[in-house]
Amino acid sequence: MELEITNRIIKNRSYTEQLSKLAVLEADREFCRHDMEHFLSVARITMHMCREMGVRADRDLVYSAALLHDIGRTQEITMGIPHDIAGQALADCILSEVDCPEDMKAKIIRLIASHRDITRAGDELGRIFCAADKKSRMCFDCSAREKCNWPDDKKNLDIEV
Numbered sequence: 001m002e003l004e005i006t007n008r009i010i011k012n013r014s015y016t017e018q019l020s021k022l023a024v025l026e027a028d029r030e031f032c033r034h035d036m037e038h039f040l041s042v043a044r045i046t047m048h049m050c051r052e053m054g055v056r057a058d059r060d061l062v063y064s065a066a067l068l069h070d071i072g073r074t075q076e077i078t079m080g081i082p083h084d085i086a087g088q089a090l091a092d093c094i095l096s097e098v099d100c101p102e103d104m105k106a107k108i109i110r111l112i113a114s115h116r117d118i119t120r121a122g123d124e125l126g127r128i129f130c131a132a133d134k135k136s137r138m139c140f141d142c143s144a145r146e147k148c149n150w151p152d153d154k155k156n157l158d159i160e161v
Helices: 004-010 013-025 036-053 059-068 073-079 083-097 102-114 124-135
Strands: none
Touching: 004 013, 004 059, 004 083, 013 073, 013 083, 036 059, 036 124, 059 083, 059 102, 059 124, 073 083, 083 102, 102 124
């Protein structure tokens, strides 16, 4: 199966419990939510950018990282732990539960660790993943755009390829 680890993640109890908690915590959030639509957009944009830039990327690794990159939001909301930090530990546990190979697990956790800051991305895939996370937001169609704390120069006010 092409997305073997990815599909194990979406069926994993720990993962689905975290997603359920996150959905409850963000139910009244007027800004961008961290949900499956966002996760899959990040994965698809990452793969598209990799193709455009001639960067080889393992599809299962990218999709797995995209599913997990915001999983720490539950702890950020409830305990104030930055989600890129909290997400590393949660992802490590989930990836162990789904028997993810250690080398792939390390790469996924690196993407989670650096997805908020492109300067912390250690390689081209990390930089692309970080950029894809930002590009996935549809600021141009957001009813809360004026209240958003993202500066205008970071908002996606146009559709880009």
